[in-house]
Amino acid sequence: MCTTCGCGGSSDDDRADPGHDAHHAHGEEHDASHPHDHGHTHDHATDPDPESAAARRRLIQVEQDVLGRNNGIAALNRQDFSRRGIVALNFVSSPGSGKTTLLCKTIEALKADAPITVIEGDQRTSYDAERIRSTGIPAFQVNTGKACHLDAAMVRHAIDHLGPTQGSFLFIENVGNLVCPAEFDLGEQARIVILSVTEGDDKPLKYAPIFAASDVLILNKIDLAPYVDFDIPRCIAYARELRPDIEVFKLSSRTGAGLENWIAWLRARVVRQEAPATR
């Protein structure tokens, strides 16, 4: 069974070849690169001459980047998105920052402009996908099980299910976690980090990699700012130490304050994407 979504596929069958189109080719589950080939029989104890075994020792230079496989699949995702004019955005944040609420509000404001599909990443439950679907938009829930982040292969698998159309938005809501998602490129065009004012203005410095790897910072729940000790200019200054060109939006998904600037930014991306697609 697929460990990514439970759909009956396997989530790691494209290990050997990042070009292999994602998860649903299950015939070659035990391909050559499978790291534990069960058919392999060997018994160290019955080796007749351990000395000769030592003499046979040799070194294989591998020089393989461990994250290279993820990056290879991410590059394929990026090519697909670019070719089909899909604006893929990776939303990262801690749990409870308001990612899903922001997406629901964004979808309501944007769905007349372009088709939208959503990939929801969570360790368990499909609550978030259900919330997205209630806006009338197709959503695919990836349950990562033990994993604390989405990787490029999971996204590739979800795309097969969702089939995002030419010129559409693909919103990818990562697992709520400010640490691990920073290390995994999904092939997105932009990474959006959401920080709510209840979390503290020092978070960019505490969780530097994810802020440094993000193109946009959304400060959410600004309606609560008067009630918490969150210094908005200081937070933005910290984020810009790590990523001088980070784009910042201050908004409240609940009240709708500031949402229009964020929506305008998204609309501008559709226009930019359409130009090369029509050539």
Added chain:
Amino acid sequence: MVFENAGAARVVRIGIDIGDLTGFEPDALAFCLEALIDPTTAAGATIDLVRIPGSGFCHTCTREVALARRYDACPECGGLDIDLRGGRELRLRELEVE
């Protein structure tokens, strides 16, 4: 794949380069790897982790400087205009087989 192409029976040492500025903890990686390789042809193999220190090119000092953590300021001038050069590696360097 590399291993099977070499026609070897057993892996005795796994050489891995791990950068000090990655999100990976060398001890945690070694711990997990030892458990993972137990049912494989690499059971009992020595896990040879080589740590790569962090370094970056400081544009203000116009030279390479050592970095203890990602996004730290330049230890010489305190500036942040630094391009990472080393320490982001997580690389399976080599396998010793027999």
